[in-house]
Amino acid sequence: MKSTVGARGLAVLMAGAVVVAGTVLAPAAASAAEKVVLSKGHTDAVDVHYTDGKLSLKVNDDTVSPAVVRDPADVTFQVLPEAAMDVPNDPRFAFLGPAGSTIWLLPMTQDPDLLWPGWNTTTLGSGVFQGNKVRLSLVDVQGPGNVTLFTQDSFGGPIVKFRGDDGLPDAIDVPVHTHAHSNWAFGALGSYTLTFQADATLTDGGTVSTGPVDYSFVVGELPGDDPEVSLSISGMADRYQPNDTVTLDAVQTPQTDLDHYHWFSKCPGAADWSIVPGEAGASYSFTAIQALNACEYVVKLYDDDHAVAAASEPVTLRVADPPQAPGTSQTITASIDETQGALVISVDPDDRAVVLPPAQLAAGGDRWESNGELRPVTVTDTRAGQPGWSASGQIPADFTGPDGATFRAGYLGWSPRVLAQGSGQGVVAGPQVNPYVAGTGGGLGDSAVLGSAPNGAGRGTAQLGAGLRLSLPTETAAGSYTATLTLTAI
Template identity: 85%
Template sequence: MSATLRARGFAALVAGVVVAGTVLAPAAASAAERVVLSKGHTDAIDVHYEGGALSLKVNDDTVSPSVTRDPADVTFQVLPEAAMAVPDDPRFAFLGPAGSQVWLLPMTQDPDLLWPGWNTTTLDPGAFEGNKVRLSLVDVEGPGNVTLFTQDSFGGPLIKFRGDDGLPDAIDVPVQTHAHSNWAFGALGSYTLTFQAEATLTNGTTVSTGPVDYSFVVGELPGGGPEVGLSITGMADAYQPNDTVTLNAVQTPQTELDHYHWFSKCPGAADWSIIAGEAGVSYSFTATRELNACEYVVKLYDDDHAVAATSEPVALRVASPPGQPGAAQTITASIDDTQGALVISVNPDDRAVVLPPAQLNAGGDRWESNGELRPVTVTDTRAGQPGWSASGQIPAGFTGPDGAAFSANHLGWSPRILAQGSGQGVVAGPEIAPPGGGLGDSAVLGSAPGGAGRGTAQLGAGLRLSLPTDTAAGTYTATLTLTAI
């Protein structure tokens, strides 16, 4: 019996622009700034352990570089486009009657919807007993049922958390895990999901985050109207010293919101600074040589002081004092720290893994085969150096002759670093051993911490297939999806 594994590589770009300076790790957002996340990737349940304390954060990957937020400052929006009919399949009866409507954030990314997951990649191996933390859904408040579930290789649901059959529900999550599931909501409206993480340290001490509330809105935001865009007008190409500069905030379309804050960042500054006392639609000031190359943005806030819109930055240019005619030049160079990309790829001519024919193990109770993943290349050219994590998953399992199939959890790997650039700090992901733990769930192949990921690294892994002896003979194939975030 032989098995064939085809690896399909693709780029997962951390998209979006954040108005912030260059940082070497995910920046911490201001506690006063509330945000609504409705599209893109986010580690909604991001487990941290620092200073002896376990905590839950939100890793907002919808902006670049990513931002670490307090869950209290985030509203997760399930857009109306997430609506779908419950399948006419008894396996999904927990979602409601067939044909009834639910709102689903899928476990595979839809660029038009939010893609929330949970993450323990910030936790160090060896800190906790069993190298795991227990994640619990403690409570759900809202107008409908809430269920988080994955799917097996046959498409059947694997329920992780379910709000209508008694809470709390708990799962054990290994450290260095980045995972996604389907998030299903049974009705439009506002929800509060209360999560908790706890673990036992290797010295026997139990640590816990305590209950942490997460806010979700299914459908339109309360009092919401059309999405508003924000831009700045009035900035001239260049100014002379002592000229008056007047910048105006322009909403598209115009709304009733009128609460603004203006921010500036001058050369050498790491972060944007709020301009004290400037909360109106216009901002006027005097141009000076010291302000040359400073940038300005404006933010619009709603009644709850959440950011409703943020403008693109505009730059001020102030002419140099006159000198001898023809004896001086002004040369201005700009570097956009939002440029660059994170790309994961495989050689298109070297992307097929053919495992050797499986043999009985020494105990005579398993078919086993060992092979090698073809090299995987991760290239990070982002100036902000936020770090990255590369992972792999076989969501659909293996298929064989005459409809035969088996779960991808029968295939595991032992990741390793084949090569990395000078100054990179790439580390291999944890070993995933079959049967039981396998590549049916997302598993980390390798990662780089903030400040040490820029460059090109090549990752590999030893593969191990372990199957029960009653598996039907034949050639089986599967597709491994590779992702970098």
Template identity: 75%
Template sequence: MRTTGVRGLAALIGSTVIAGGVLLAPAAAAAAEQVVLSKGHTDAVDVHYDDGELSLKVHDDTVSPSVSRDPADVTFQVLPEAAITVPDDPRFAFLGPTGSQVWLLPLTQDPDLLWPGWNTTELSSGVFTGDQVKISLVDVDGPGDLFVFTQDSFGSPLMKFRSDDGLPDALDVPAHTHAHANWAFTAEGNYTLTFQADATLVGGGAVSTGPVEYSFVVGELSTGPDTVLSISGMADEEYQPGDTVTLQAVQTPQTDLDHYHWFSRCPGSDDFVIISGEVGEEYSFTATRELNACEYQVKLYDENHSVVATSEAVWLWVAFPPVDPAASQTITASIDPAQGALVISVDPDDRSVVLPPAQLSAGGDRWESTGSLRPVTVTDTRAGTPGWSASGQLPEDFVSAGGATFSAGYLGWTPQVVSQSNGQGVVAGPVVEPYVVGVGGGLGASAVLGSAPSGAGRGTATLSANLQLHLPTETVPDTYTATLTLTAI
């Protein structure tokens, strides 16, 4: 094991390596295969743009000829020999206390270690604004922190990415760049690094790879059977508010490990958040309407607090609170025919809205689709011109032919006044955003499409709305329908 001091550290990370120009294009891999890269040169974050799509690949130069691989097929190993001692130098205090250990893949190549970098030499000039792309470190999931840095001519660190002070970190990289840096990990164990590349096309429009996960192992590879973690106990049907939900972590095969952490992610949140105090194999809580459409995940840890296994997420569905008939009222309204009428209507031959197939959002955190409400006509012939308000609501959730559902609240709208009679003062209703936890929203509750004040409602107005649908990424693929109820009072 290495115990490098200040001079040894400086020798390992002496200077920045950035090469301009074009590398030889890596050959395509003959077939997908799972590989472990532990020694030699590789461009771990290799940016490509083909057929209008930006993508991240791995340029594996440890074989001859070199090949291009999918990051999902690669495990990057930081060998135990990469361990060094943090020097007594305040410039490197971010690595940890003096004398503690970190595992360092150095800026300059060591033939006995992995030499990862990033590469944009496959990108053509004149495609992206400024001839550059933005490479971001979006997330680091592991037992320690990651620091990726170069050094100036005086040996002082120049940080590129670091996980200890909040992510994402972004780096603007010109096309035709091939670069290396120091990769320092503060603990042994399994890490998942999530990178993303984004760019703006010269002709307009943004392109993104979306988040791409990279697997790193610091230290020895596990030789035992993989432990698969799952969650049992979540009911397929809806819970009623007040029901007890009991989730159980299940190991396959069973091990002696018993240290867990439970996580949740609710609509409106991009990331899973740790549930404080829940470290056992069982997690119980009370279902509330506010928790509807939340996801739950559990992770298993070893004695070094390294993640051994992560479960797939499970979804919680909570019904609307039941209505107590004893606390309800029946409202009957009538209109004197002699005084005219207030009528809301739609063309019977133009009453179906078919939203385009949902697409993944730029952030990769949800499905999105937009469309337009078909014209809604409100005619007021009442002599008293009391004004009116037209509203819409989805009283039931969306349902597919296969019985899958999602909440009506995931649909929102931006109302519009298409036309109105002379003398009317019709205004569009407020924007209703799709449902967000803790904020609310969505058309699961009644929302105003348009209104006219007293004295300015008589005549005929045509209303519409732009529709916005935001769905969790785990929504079951299918075709869903729901009925929008329109009322005018």
């Protein structure tokens, strides 16, 4: 699936690899009763509990440390404006709306700048419920737009879990000890109430239910919030001829009543920015001369207390060399259509299988361990504006072996590396992820960053890799195990 709104995009592909799946059990969480707004970070939004013979729904707030268990009535989940994206021009995603229309999406792979909600049954014990499962239902949706929760298969195709516009309730069976994430898609800005319910049949035949539980979501800015203003510079052309007039304009997003500006410049060789005397308006005009070539300009917006309310990113002036005498030169122009830009993550189709060496006992004799190398992963960004990107990997299902034997994905960790990148691309490797250890978590059962490029960089082609480390309990059955690593670039 690939879609864009402005600079935001999504690319997904499947690559074969040997890793574990499963879920990491969260440590026991404290309880809290204060009202909170959750807008970034990981949370088990629909957290199923069974205590003293009662089934209940909670919110496991993992955005704080240690994690806190909250009542859904005390939580507002905010889908930030940055979650906006276009519905892709792909008939498989027509359920989201017309191609090119805007939705607000919380992705199933973690984006550190957005909320990452999921559902969780890891606190439920085995042998309590028939089939070791509970039924999770979306009972009702109230709001200005449609709401859909869906996952994706190995080829990026959607698997709808809950859909609000084709008849509710929708229900799925969730095994105990499950921790799962999906894409949460909202069709319009505004406030929503999503009503969930969990039901289960006990091993003795009795039934338990949470009853309907309301969850509050706000898509966009919170009611009553003043949106934060951002500032940019428009009007800078790619290149000027000597004596051309340069006119730069400060652009507020959103527009406010503030109108006090200062312009600053910094030319090659200067260590600091210098204020442009007498320029305190939203527009700044001057004459392009060769001496100003490669000078940078920024503008700052000030509030009534003369504090900086917003500052632009710098723009660079390019002034052409003086024209040559007639008949002694030629002008050659090459162009790249910025509308053709895309963010693409890929692996060599003939080099996508990772075979780890046979596991050996660790020095302490308490683990099976093996080390190997991820096959090279290529990320190419040709989008205009250089919005930056983040490439992540996750093993969404257990390793499977002989006679149905499995082990969890989290027992595989990695140490990411940047193998190659373009000049000035600014790509950095993701953090090391150690294999899962009981009580501390870890491993690739959860999404982990392989590499990233910051805003203002990333344009070009980079190649990423990682050292792989598998660490298994000694009771793991002998045999050959396989799993699939899903790679995502956002």
